Amino acid sequence: MSETKNPPGGKNESAASPKIGIPRREFLNEIAAGALGIAGLGSMVVTYRYLSPNVLFEPPTTFLVGSPDLYPQNSVTFLQDQQVYIVRTDQGFYAVSAVCTHLGCITQWKPELEQIACPCHGSKFRLDGTKIEGPAPRPLPHFSIALTADGELQVDTLEILPLNQVLKV
Amino acid sequence: MMTNQENKYEAGFSSNAKKDPVRVVFISKKTSATVTGDPGQQVMTYPHLVVREAIAFMVLVIALVAVALFWDAPLEQLANPLLTPNPAKAPWYFLGLQELLHYFPPLVAGIIIPTLVVIGLVVIPYFSVNVQGKPLWSEDRKRNLWMVLFVLVALVLLLGFSRAWTVLVPTALIGALMLYSYFAAAKSSPRREYLRTRPLSWWIMTWFILVAVVLTVVGTYFRGPGWSWVWPWSNHAG
Amino acid sequence: MTTSFSFQGALERLRETRVWRSIFRRGPARTNRTRSLAIFGNLFLHLLPVKVREKSLGVRASYYLGSISFLLFIVLVISGILLMFYYHPASPQAYRDMKDLRFVVSNGVFLRNLHRIAAQLMVLLVFWHMFHVFYRGGYKPPHEFNWVIGVFLLLATLFLSYTGYLLPWDQLAFWAITVGTNIISAMPAIGKKVRFISLGGNRVGENALLRFYVLHCVVLPLIAIVLIAVHFWRVRKDGGLTVREHDDEPGK
Numbered sequence: 001m002s003e004t005k006n007p008p009g010g011k012n013e014s015a016a017s018p019k020i021g022i023p024r025r026e027f028l029n030e031i032a033a034g035a036l037g038i039a040g041l042g043s044m045v046v047t048y049r050y051l052s053p054n055v056l057f058e059p060p061t062t063f064l065v066g067s068p069d070l071y072p073q074n075s076v077t078f079l080q081d082q083q084v085y086i087v088r089t090d091q092g093f094y095a096v097s098a099v100c101t102h103l104g105c106i107t108q109w110k111p112e113l114e115q116i117a118c119p120c121h122g123s124k125f126r127l128d129g130t131k132i133e134g135p136a137p138r139p140l141p142h143f144s145i146a147l148t149a150d151g152e153l154q155v156d157t158l159e160i161l162p163l164n165q166v167l168k169v
Numbered sequence: 170m171m172t173n174q175e176n177k178y179e180a181g182f183s184s185n186a187k188k189d190p191v192r193v194v195f196i197s198k199k200t201s202a203t204v205t206g207d208p209g210q211q212v213m214t215y216p217h218l219v220v221r222e223a224i225a226f227m228v229l230v231i232a233l234v235a236v237a238l239f240w241d242a243p244l245e246q247l248a249n250p251l252l253t254p255n256p257a258k259a260p261w262y263f264l265g266l267q268e269l270l271h272y273f274p275p276l277v278a279g280i281i282i283p284t285l286v287v288i289g290l291v292v293i294p295y296f297s298v299n300v301q302g303k304p305l306w307s308e309d310r311k312r313n314l315w316m317v318l319f320v321l322v323a324l325v326l327l328l329g330f331s332r333a334w335t336v337l338v339p340t341a342l343i344g345a346l347m348l349y350s351y352f353a354a355a356k357s358s359p360r361r362e363y364l365r366t367r368p369l370s371w372w373i374m375t376w377f378i379l380v381a382v383v384l385t386v387v388g389t390y391f392r393g394p395g396w397s398w399v400w401p402w403s404n405h406a407g
Numbered sequence: 408m409t410t411s412f413s414f415q416g417a418l419e420r421l422r423e424t425r426v427w428r429s430i431f432r433r434g435p436a437r438t439n440r441t442r443s444l445a446i447f448g449n450l451f452l453h454l455l456p457v458k459v460r461e462k463s464l465g466v467r468a469s470y471y472l473g474s475i476s477f478l479l480f481i482v483l484v485i486s487g488i489l490l491m492f493y494y495h496p497a498s499p500q501a502y503r504d505m506k507d508l509r510f511v512v513s514n515g516v517f518l519r520n521l522h523r524i525a526a527q528l529m530v531l532l533v534f535w536h537m538f539h540v541f542y543r544g545g546y547k548p549p550h551e552f553n554w555v556i557g558v559f560l561l562l563a564t565l566f567l568s569y570t571g572y573l574l575p576w577d578q579l580a581f582w583a584i585t586v587g588t589n590i591i592s593a594m595p596a597i598g599k600k601v602r603f604i605s606l607g608g609n610r611v612g613e614n615a616l617l618r619f620y621v622l623h624c625v626v627l628p629l630i631a632i633v634l635i636a637v638h639f640w641r642v643r644k645d646g647g648l649t650v651r652e653h654d655d656e657p658g659k
Binding site: 208209210211212213214215216217218219221222225226229230233234236237238240241242243244245246247248249250252253254257258259260261262263266267270274275276279280287290291293294295371374378 | 436439442443445446452455456457458459460461462464471474475478479482498499502505506509516517518519520521522523524525527528530534537538541542546547548550551554555558561562565568569572575576577578579580581582583585586587589590591593594595598610611612646647650656657
């Protein structure tokens with residue numbers, strides 16, 4: 001099978017046909033720019049992943065707070081290290097965050113006023129976390145509190161519960 | 170010629186070169202007063218030099234990344250002040266010095282010799298004895314030969330007395346090469362001709378480099394526990 | 408097939424926008440005037456002359472040894488800064504951070520390898536550059552002082568490598584620096600004092616680690632940058648790279 005070769009006089013033909021495609025120089029420049037772009041983008045992605053830590057040395061977000069018997073009926077216990085109030089009512093247990101939702105100060109439970117008060121800007125909350133007065137934008141969140149298989153109470157600060165949910169023990 | 174009437178409230182310059190002609194720079198043929206000699210053929214820095222530097226950078230990064238992906242940097246045990254590893258070696262660029270420490274006391278090998286080396290390097294350009302680079306054997310052949318022989322013999326004796334074999338061997342090698350270059354007939358072969366026409370500064374620097382390389386290689390591969398001599402294939406010395 | 412959209416065309420239109428022209432004022436470098444402006448009007452590049460000798464561009468003229476040394480320095484600064492985000496210069500936390508970089512941090516191994524290999528290569532290359540300049544006679548007048556600056560740059564490089572060597576705080580690091588600082592104390596009269604100041608104490612400990620960290624990350628890089636700038640300036644002011652008659656033009 002013979003291949004038809006372009007006759008030497010084919011120059012006229014290519015001059016008459018329309019210019020298609022892009023010039024070789026432009027094409028190579030675009031390829032090079034694309035490659036550099038990919039390299040640059042790749043470097044940025046790699047650097048970003050490098051800079052975001054995979055391991056953090058911060059306190060755990062779930063912790064045990066002891067057996068339910070430690071908490072008398074109708075009591076409020078402030079756990080300072082975990083920044084949480086463990087409240088036991090007639091219905092059961094709930095855990096309220098002690099961190100004020102305004103700007104992060106640690107609140108104080110005032111039993112004589114039955115209020116959780118924030119010393120920084122005067123926000124006041126009821127025991128269930130709802131706001132009485134002050135600049136705080138949201139009520140204090142309730143953390144999930146559950147009973148482990150060993151019979152201990154466990155709080156998870158990443159899980160927020162609705163206000164009226166209690167753990168019946 | 171532009172009058173200043175319209176421009177009297179303007180500061181700075183506009184991007185319109187016709188309206189506001191801006192002198193960029195006078196590039197005259199003259200250059201810094203210290204430059205002597207004809208510059209020869211010149212090209213624009215941009216793009217010629219800039220593009221070459223960019224290419225050099227890209228090639229370098231590719232090579233570095235390729236190596237870094239496969240060759241892991243070492244990490245030994247936690248630092249323990251109570252336990253000295255045997256041998257305790259310096260980084261490779263100081264291993265030559267550590268090898269020298271084996272023969273000479275710390276003051277000599279650790280302070281005096283490095284200081285002399287640095288001073289020697291610094292004064293090289295100010296020793297304008299041989300700016301033209303005259304070959305060592307071109308003039309006063311016999312006198313130069315005797316001086317070279319004297320220095321070589323003194324060095325070999327001193328090194329032999331200190332039992333500094335790793336310095337003595339490359340020194341003897343260079344000495345032999347110098348004698349060979351002295352006796353080489355003119356234009357006998359390109360290599361011989363090259364050696365024959367080397368100036369003294371070339372010989373001294375080449376001797377220094379050879380000694381430094383030999384010391385470093387020995388310190389890296391031929392020294393084991395207690396800085397004893399080991400053969401690199403028999404024991405892990407490096 | 409025809410492409411009605413071309414990147415070149417888009418780039419040209421971008422270059423004509425007002426924002427672009429307010430930042431990049433010279434326009435495309437297609438005339439010798441704009442090519443001159445590319446060098447002369449650039450903060451970083453105007454250390455260079457507008458024209459260079461063609462013979463100095465060939466690979467065999469300089470083997471680009473000086474350039475590569477400088478480029479390695481840049482790689483080391485960038486990788487070093489990234490490594491600093493995870494490294495605490497305290498004992499024994501420093502060693503744990505090295506382990507973290509190896510096992511926990513994404514691409515930590517790669518960055519540390521890159522930093523170390525670039526460091527070894529830079530020491531090798533500055534030595535090679537010095538020997539090459541010597542054999543080419545690039546130290547002869549009027550370049551004498553630039554050679555001296557080069558010697559100091561060599562010392563800076565060695566000290567940068569040496570101070571960095573301690574930072575992993577492993578056995579290799581600890582004992583290499585112990586031996587080195589003991590040699591320093593052999594200096595007559597001032598040796599012990601110099602060693603005391605370098606270590607911040609009598610032995611290689613926490614103070615030594617912190618001092619070497621500050622030297623390695625702040626003091627020595629600043630000195631190196633200043634010396635590099637003067638070194639480049641001097642090369643160009645004194646007429647550029649040394650060329651020999653037998654040097655080829657690039658591409659030959």
